[in-house]
Amino acid sequence: MAEYIPSPTEWVRNQVELYESSGGTEGTSLNGLAVIIVTNKGRKTGAIRKTPLMRVADGDNYVLVASRGGAPTHPVWYYNLQADPNVEIRDGVDVHSMKVREVEDSAERQRLWDIAVEAFPPYQEYQDKTDRSIPVFIAEPAG
Ligand code: F42
Numbered sequence: 180m181a182e183y184i185p186s187p188t189e190w191v192r193n194q195v196e197l198y199e200s201s202g203g204t205e206g207t208s209l210n211g212l213a214v215i216i217v218t219n220k221g222r223k224t225g226a227i228r229k230t231p232l233m234r235v236a237d238g239d240n241y242v243l244v245a246s247r248g249g250a251p252t253h254p255v256w257y258y259n260l261q262a263d264p265n266v267e268i269r270d271g272v273d274v275h276s277m278k279v280r281e282v283e284d285s286a287e288r289q290r291l292w293d294i295a296v297e298a299f300p301p302y303q304e305y306q307d308k309t310d311r312s313i314p315v316f317i318a319e320p321a322g
Contacts, residue, residue, distance in 0.1 A: 181220070183227040195229045203272040209233065212299055215241060216269040217318075222262035230256045233299040234270060235291075241268055242291045242298075243279060243316040249305030257314055268318055276321040281314055291315050 185192040197206030198216055208214055213234035221228050235242035247254040260266065264279045282288045292315060296303045306313050 181225050181227050183229070184221065184224065186229070191231060194231050198231070198269065199229070203269055203274075207271055213271075217243060217256070217260075218267040218269070219256055219259045220263045220265075222259045228256060228259060230254075233295075233302075235295045235298040236270075237291060237294055237317070239320055241270075241277070241318040242295050243318055244295050244299075244302055245314040245316070246302055246305045249308040249313075251309055251311055253311070253314060260316055265321065266318065277318040278321050279316045279318045281316050287317075288315055291317060 186195065194206050194209075194214070195216060198214070206214075209231075214231050215234045217230045217232055219228050219230060220226070232243055235244065243260070245253050245257040260279050261281070266277055266279055268275050268277050282291055292302075295315065302313070
């Protein structure tokens with residue numbers, strides 16, 4: 180069983196800890212907006228990594244936005260998902276096995292981007308402040 184390595188960012192690590200230790204009944208939001216936790220595999224360490232993201236649902240799918248607050252570089256979990264698309268998504272008390280793919284088609288990306296900005300308007304501000312094209316993944320049930 181791979182080991183879990185917590186985020187080095189304290190507020191993130193603390194949110195994961197509260198969310199998971201409460202079985203998804205606490206720590207499930209940020210500024211009143213729903214948060215999910217994406218469990219992914221470290222592409223270098225093979226470790227279990229847990230990444231909270233804003234909850235953006237598209238039917239049974241989730242839209243994962245690698246915004247990192249509009250930083251000039253991608254969050255490193257982006258590379259984890261590229262290396263291993265098999266993730267678990269905790270959405271409140273529910274945990275789903277899912278498979279992610281980066282959205283390349285521009286029409287699909289625009290549709291999903293609009294849904295994401297509707298759910299969390301700051302995404303647009305983040306995109307406006309960086310030349311980096313913020314990657315969008317769609318997570319679909321692993322079937
Ligand atoms: N981040 C977003 O990008 N989008 C969101 O919608 C979002 C919402 C959100 C809500 C609540 C919350 O608490 C946090 C939220 N975040 C959101 C922040 C998000 O959870 C991440 O903290 C942030 O995106 C940065 O991701 P990161 O993967 O770059 O984190 C860094 C700080 C990190 O964990 N670095 C580790 C370290 O030791 O420096 C390494 C992590 C890692 O995965 N290492 C890989 C491995 O093998 O283990 C190697 C990765 C590589 O290739 O280098």
